[in-house]
Amino acid sequence: MEQLNEVQKQVGLPPECAQQVIKSITSTKMAAAIETAVSQGRLSIKQIRELKEGNVNLDSMIPENLRVNLFKKTVDQIFSSGAGEFDEEDVYHKIPLDLYINAEKAKVVVQDLARSRLSNSLIQAVALLRQRNRPGVVSSLNDLLACDKAVPSEPLSWEVTEELADLFAIYLKSDPAPEKLSRLQYLLGISDSTAAALGEMADKGLPSGAEEQKFVFEFLMCQRRGNVATWLDHFCLPVFKMKIIV
Secondary structure, X not given: OHHHXXXXXHHOOOXXXXXHHHHHHHHHHHHHHHHHHHHOOOOOHHHHHHHHHOOOOHHHHOOHHHHHHHHHHHHHHHHOOOOOOOOHHHHHHHHHHHOOOOHHHHHHHHHHHHHHHHHHHHHHHHHHHHOOOHXXXXXXXXXXXXXXXXXXXXXXXXXXXXXXXXXXXXXXXXXXXXXXXXXXXXXXXXXXXXXXXXXXXXXXXXXXXXXXXXXXXXXHXXXXXXXXXXXXXXXXXXXXXXXXXX
């Protein structure tokens, strides 16, 4: 700043002209710094909003492609947060407005991300199931539900249907909101009878972990043969009696 003031004196610039030059140089440096931060992924939507509140003209400082990339990153974080929430007003309107992105273009970006993330979330949930990572399973299923909120999906297919029942059983025990549980039941293709049986299993405090997966597997086998009573007699009642004795 001292150097600029010295130059002003040497060339005889009026104060108002000098201030315009200083403002232009400052804006150029700020624009370069902001653009670098965005391109390196170091700027969040929260910080963008703070800059806007400070009357920083982001529309001219950040190229559109970088603003779109920041939007994608923000939405991807929503779909991978494990919260299972999707705020249409925020994602489809407020964030695009903050980033000076066309709302229709933003919606296409969101829906493309949701479709790809949804199937990936199921794959990840099954992988975590096989690793016996129950909290991870719940988070992945919440991500799946968030994607489904953005782009409602048809029931998902999976080669091993028993694993879908295991996923549902684990999610059921996480005490989810009824609407989330109901939607997950639809997406995983879990029948009402299976959901009810698994719900009773959770209420009765049946074994968890590997033993729980065995219970689910045996129930599905008996259900396919139309012999659920056998499952109740041979697998549930002995456990209840054992718990009473203990």
